[in-house]
Amino acid sequence: xxxxxxxxxxxxxxxxxEAIDWIVRFIPMTGIKLGLERMEKxxxxxxxxxxxxxxIHVAGTNGKGSVCAYLTETIRQAGYDVGTFTxxxxxxxxxxxxxxxxxxSDDDLLQxxxxxxxxxxxxxxEYGQPSMFEISTVIAIEYFARTAYPDFVVWETxxxxxxxxxxxxxxxxxxxxxxGHDHMDYLGDSLASIxxxxxxxxxxxVPVISAVEQPEALQAIEDKAAEKKSKVYLLGRxxxxxxxxxxxxxxxxxFEGLFRRIPNVSISMNGPHQVKNAAVALMTLEVLRQYYALxxxxxxxxxxxxxxxxPGRLEKVSDNxxxxxxxxxxxEGAEALAVSLTTTYKYRKLHFMxxxxxxxxxxxxxxxxxxxVDTLILTEPNWHKKASxxxxxxxxxxxxxxxxxxxxxxxxxxxxxxxxxxxxxxxAQDDLAVVSGTLYLMGDIRSxxxxxxxxxxxW
Numbered sequence: 001x002x003x004x005x006x007x008x009x010x011x012x013x014x015x016x017x018e019a020i021d022w023i024v025r026f027i028p029m030t031g032i033k034l035g036l037e038r039m040e041k042x043x044x045x046x047x048x049x050x051x052x053x054x055x056i057h058v059a060g061t062n063g064k065g066s067v068c069a070y071l072t073e074t075i076r077q078a079g080y081d082v083g084t085f086t087x088x089x090x091x092x093x094x095x096x097x098x099x100x101x102x103x104x105s106d107d108d109l110l111q112x113x114x115x116x117x118x119x120x121x122x123x124x125x126e127y128g129q130p131s132m133f134e135i136s137t138v139i140a141i142e143y144f145a146r147t148a149y150p151d152f153v154v155w156e157t158x159x160x161x162x163x164x165x166x167x168x169x170x171x172x173x174x175x176x177x178x179x180g181h182d183h184m185d186y187l188g189d190s191l192a193s194i195x196x197x198x199x200x201x202x203x204x205x206v207p208v209i210s211a212v213e214q215p216e217a218l219q220a221i222e223d224k225a226a227e228k229k230s231k232v233y234l235l236g237r238x239x240x241x242x243x244x245x246x247x248x249x250x251x252x253x254x255f256e257g258l259f260r261r262i263p264n265v266s267i268s269m270n271g272p273h274q275v276k277n278a279a280v281a282l283m284t285l286e287v288l289r290q291y292y293a294l295x296x297x298x299x300x301x302x303x304x305x306x307x308x309x310x311p312g313r314l315e316k317v318s319d320n321x322x323x324x325x326x327x328x329x330x331x332e333g334a335e336a337l338a339v340s341l342t343t344t345y346k347y348r349k350l351h352f353m354x355x356x357x358x359x360x361x362x363x364x365x366x367x368x369x370x371x372x373v374d375t376l377i378l379t380e381p382n383w384h385k386k387a388s389x390x391x392x393x394x395x396x397x398x399x400x401x402x403x404x405x406x407x408x409x410x411x412x413x414x415x416x417x418x419x420x421x422x423x424x425x426x427x428a429q430d431d432l433a434v435v436s437g438t439l440y441l442m443g444d445i446r447s448x449x450x451x452x453x454x455x456x457x458x459w
């Protein structure tokens with residue numbers, strides 16, 4: 001018998017697993033819901049817990065998670081307690097809500113969910129069912145405000161900015177990493193419209209740090225900042241970086257900001273885009289230092305930047321064979337990945353396995369990847385919005401023919417576990433295997449390698 005998703009759950013949840021099962025069942029039922037009406041009512045019913053917290057709000061198309069990771073690690077190593085809210089999670093729901101780098105505990109999660117469940121039901125009756133992401137956002141706020149008490153909260157948007165549930169907060173500083181072609185069915189069909197939606201996180205008088213490059217996207221952000229009388233700190237204008245060295249596993253760069261120079265910063269995350277992300281994080285920390293008396297000793301800063309890591313972003317998951325996973329899932333992410341693979345990594349052949357969600361710009365993604373692969377293995381993530389491997393193969397073969405690369409072997413294997421085994425078999429000692437696409441696939445690959453189990457799923 002199929003369980004009715006609308007059937008009420010009687011009484012309090014007894015375990016964290018029961019609570020999570022209740023939260024994630026609203027993914028297919030409600031999908032993505034933009035707008036703040038439900039969040040505003042829930043904050044009112046909880047007596048405005050978000051007003052107790054100091055947020056660093058991070059938006060952007062790519063790089064949000066990495067910037068959040070740099071900020072979290074640096075603030076933590078400086079001696080502060082720091083909460084972090086990110087999405088989607090890679091393996092388990094608990095990852096999205098962290099205190100000092102540690103996932104929320106089962107006990108704390110269960111306590112908070114049991115508290116907010118009646119309020120969620122009350123709001124659902126009047127305003128419609130809150131989405132899985134809205135519920136998760138409320139859990140994070142309530143947990144940070146009344147259980148964890150962090151000094152700062154690093155707060156990542158889910159989708160867009162203006163109507164994203166995270167935009168209920170008024171932060172100390174806003175960050176917009178970059179603008180690219182993603183979620184266009186929700187955010188608009190141009191870079192300017194996408195940028196305008198993400199610029200919706202800008203609040204009156206709150207400084208903004210960004211690495212946005214496209215003139216039309218930057219103009220949208222500048223217009224919103226001018227309207228809100230907020231200062232914009234832009235990479236290449238108010239702050240600069242100079243890459244000194246880049247090899248697999250270590251990159252070094254000089255940072256030059258309005259307030260000071262920070263030379264020879266080393267990071268372990270790979271790819272030129274991670275140097276930009278690190279510079280954005282440094283400028284954010286500098287603004288917090290100048291305006292909010294954040295104290296970060298240089299010794300702690302250098303150590304934190306070097307030790308920061310973020311799962312699923314050019315992450316090596318196997319040495320024999322050599323396998324890297326990366327959650328690039330849009331054209332801009334694919335471009336950054338391709339640059340990294342051609343400038344940072346050395347290999348004889350590149351075997352590229354990918355699985356995507358439907359509705360993405362697959363041809364835009366392939367445009368950057370197909371020129372550099374030797375083998376293309378197409379699979380399907382274990383997710384209800386998955387793109388067909390056969391459909392992806394048809395697009396790829398057409399584009400490979402146009403590129404004159406008919407020699408590239410294209411393998412269709414819808415079952416991702418079988419595809420992964422095939423990828424490993426193909427990868428010789430001097431080769432490199434890359435698994436990329438939706439983060440749902442990255443989560444399954446990581447869980448399978450580490451635990452021989454599938455990951456949990458949730459946006």
